[in-house]
Amino acid sequence: MTSSPDTDAAVVVAPAIEVAGLSVTFTAGGRRPEPVVALRDVDLRVDAGEFVAVVGPSGCGKSTLLRVLAGLTPSGATVGGTATVPTGSSAWMPQRDGLLPWRRALANALVGARIAGIDRTSALARARELFDEFGLSGFERSWPHELSGGMRQRLALLRTCLPGRPVLLLDEPFGALDALTRRRMNTWLAGLDLVGHGRPHARTVVLVTHDVDEALLLADRVVVLSDRPGRVVLDLRVRSGDHDRARRTLLAALDPQTALSRPERARGAAPTVP
Numbered sequence: 427m428t429s430s431p432d433t434d435a436a437v438v439v440a441p442a443i444e445v446a447g448l449s450v451t452f453t454a455g456g457r458r459p460e461p462v463v464a465l466r467d468v469d470l471r472v473d474a475g476e477f478v479a480v481v482g483p484s485g486c487g488k489s490t491l492l493r494v495l496a497g498l499t500p501s502g503a504t505v506g507g508t509a510t511v512p513t514g515s516s517a518w519m520p521q522r523d524g525l526l527p528w529r530r531a532l533a534n535a536l537v538g539a540r541i542a543g544i545d546r547t548s549a550l551a552r553a554r555e556l557f558d559e560f561g562l563s564g565f566e567r568s569w570p571h572e573l574s575g576g577m578r579q580r581l582a583l584l585r586t587c588l589p590g591r592p593v594l595l596l597d598e599p600f601g602a603l604d605a606l607t608r609r610r611m612n613t614w615l616a617g618l619d620l621v622g623h624g625r626p627h628a629r630t631v632v633l634v635t636h637d638v639d640e641a642l643l644l645a646d647r648v649v650v651l652s653d654r655p656g657r658v659v660l661d662l663r664v665r666s667g668d669h670d671r672a673r674r675t676l677l678a679a680l681d682p683q684t685a686l687s688r689p690e691r692a693r694g695a696a697p698t699v700p
């Protein structure tokens with residue numbers, strides 16, 4: 427629990443997510459001769475109403491972490507430590523958009539809502555509002571293959587948001603897009619204010635990404651995981667107006683070797699983080 431220093435009466439913020447000493451190992455078997463330790467001793471606390479980005483090199487366990495948070499323990503894995511997310515509070519957007527090719531856009535949007543037990547009339551009304559908000563109005567009857575890459579990603583995100591769960595777990599929502607479309611989608615998402623900063627029922631968002639600029643634009647905090655086995659090597663609060671410095675710090679944490687100047691590398695010096 428944390429309390430706000432700006433008020434007389436302490437405002438207590440309950441964590442939406444609390445991860446302590448989380449380790450995930452994919453056990454050996456089948457075509458895997460050796461066990462793979464995906465995550466080791468990960469500690470992470472995310473308060474309600476925070477937007478946290480998780481960055482890290484490919485294969486460091488980002489998707490594995492998100493799956494565990496979504497309550498989807500990967501098959502063939504042993505999990506140590508704890509990951510606490512209140513039951514039924516989260517919605518997960520997988521790394522691939524997961525749209526069903528045989529369902530039109532509107533029907534795809536309703537999939538999560540029906541699983542969440544929302545009645546069809548309310549779900550439809552909410553879907554129509556969100557199609558408008560997500561710039562997809564007029565495409566309700568389109569098939570997924572008739573949508574652009576950016577539209578598909580927005581539809582997948584819409585589907586994740588529709589059930590109104592308080593915790594969103596987004597796994598590289600724009601990973602499949604070209605750089606320009608990705609930037610546009612980032613700007614759009616920043617404007618959407620998924621968390622709803624300052625609103626009474628703010629959402630909590632954990633976003634996995636490879637992209638430091640995406641993380642800095644969208645998140646309140648950026649957590650960096652090391653190479654596999656992933657563990658937290660940096661937990662950085664993002665302050666507006668300080669993005670250049672934050673960017674250098676994140677890049678240094680992601681890749682300490684390239685953060686060194688050439689003479690420093692030659693001397694075998696430790697990287698300096700500004």
Ligand SMILES: Nc1ncnc2c1ncn2[C@@H]1O[C@H](COP(=O)(O)OP(=O)(O)OP(=O)(O)O)[C@@H](O)[C@H]1O
Pocket residue numbers: 452462463464482483484485486487488489490491500501502521654
């Ligand atoms: N179902 C599985 N069975 C066996 N090994 C797995 C499974 N899922 C993930 N792994 C292994 O765990 C490690 C972490 O995988 P994970 O998908 O979490 O990485 P990631 O950080 O999301 O990577 P990327 O950025 O490429 O998406 C990898 O070595 C991967 O091979």
Ligand SMILES: [Mg+2]
Pocket residue numbers: 488489490521597
């Ligand atoms: Mg992944």
